[in-house]
Amino acid sequence: MGGMRLAAPSPMSIFVFLCDRCGEYRAGDSYRVVSNSDGVRLLVMIVCYGCYIEASQLGLVTQTIEISE
Secondary structure, three states: OOOOOEOOOOOOOOOEEEOOOOOOEEEOOOEEEEEEEOOEEEEEEEEOHHHHHHHHHOOOEEEEOOOOO
8 A cells, every 4th residue: 555645735836646546646636545344444545536436436435635725
């Protein structure tokens, strides 16, 4: 499992992160994908929009990550 790799945005920059699933650097919105089983967290990933859609279709818990400036 990859760690959270987020670049802090400057006032005039776009948020850039590395998707934990596809391994691509992405700009814009990021999403958290979580999988739990019997109260044990099995998976936590920060993903791009395309991987978020796939995770949602698989029934995994997904959340939009809000970045405050």
